[in-house]
Amino acid sequence: MDNDILAQLAATLEQRKQADPKSSYVASLYHKGQDSILKKVGEEATETVIASKGSNKDEIIYETADLWFHTLVMLSYHGLSHEDVLNELGRRFGLSGIEEKTSRKDK
Numbered sequence: 001m002d003n004d005i006l007a008q009l010a011a012t013l014e015q016r017k018q019a020d021p022k023s024s025y026v027a028s029l030y031h032k033g034q035d036s037i038l039k040k041v042g043e044e045a046t047e048t049v050i051a052s053k054g055s056n057k058d059e060i061i062y063e064t065a066d067l068w069f070h071t072l073v074m075l076s077y078h079g080l081s082h083e084d085v086l087n088e089l090g091r092r093f094g095l096s097g098i099e100e101k102t103s104r105k106d107k
Contacts, residue, residue, distance in 0.1 A: 006082040009069070013076040029073055037077055040070040 012026075019027035029037050044067040051059040075081055 006072075009072055010076065010081045010083075013073060017076070026073060030077060034074075034077060037070070037074050041067070041074055044070050 016024050016026035017030055021028040021031035029040065044063065048060070048063040048067045051063040072082060075085070
């Protein structure tokens, strides 16, 4: 189920790339460009942090959903998807965080 909604969102985000910016919020973000998308990611990240500090579970979920959504828009803007991120998480699974960070420094 979790991956189904992500796949559905990914398909919708791709469709919105061709939509009229006046007809779709996501299309308007794509039309405005990367800076507008990144601004939304930053805003939602900040709101997620504030929600977490407030310890209201409903707000944390709501703001995290907004953050994930706008992050998916950012990925889509770059021709990437949730699958790319899941693959990277899968690659890291079982590695210690220290090992993983060290391996990035070697690149």
